[in-house]
Amino acid sequence: MNTTTVLSPRLYFSYSQFMVYDRSVELPGCKWTGKHTRQGFARRESTVCFNTPLECGHANVSVSRSAYQPRPEYSRVIAVPFLVRSGRVVVDGPEETDVERTVALPPGNYRLVAAQRVIGQEEEAIDLFFESVTEPLRGSDVIIADDALDPPAALIEIADIAGEA
Secondary structure (H helix, E strand, C coil): CCCEEEEEEEEEEECCEEEEEECCCCCCCECCCHHHHHHCEEEECCEEEEECCCCCEEEEEEEECCCCCCCCCCCEEEEEEEEECCCEEEEECCCCCCCCCEEECCCEEEEEEEEEEEEECCEEEEEEEEEEECCCCCCCEEEECCCCCCCCCCCCCCCCECCCC
16 A cells, blocks of 8 residues: 655754654664764664754655655665554654654554655755565665765664663
8 A cells, every 4th residue: 555644743853863663662762873873874673763964954754655766856765674563653853752743554564764855954855665564674775875874884783772871
């Protein structure tokens, strides 16, 4: 089923990141290392923090229940394995505490692709593609790397919880 949802209100991203996580995850923040920053994401099974090209600003976010659709204007595209447990996925900025931005997805394994492009001085567009897969993916993929990324040869597939020692 191919459906697209535009999430509202607009996302406020900061600290050069935004998060996508299953609503069942209590502590969605990931601890970033230098390698995570170079590859553009830090992830766990049901949460991923994507690095943004801009340090802070607002983003228009759309979510599609379909395979990734390439577009020439994308400057950064990253695919990760993602497990939906609760049927509700949250898209947040790290400083957003009172915004409800969720999308309903059937529980299961997905290939989550985040496609980003800068559209203004403090403005981005983020397209999220959730493609249902029968088996969990083995790993992530940096499909398009902009000049700010320098992914390691072997991507780092797990991150610690932010704030933990």
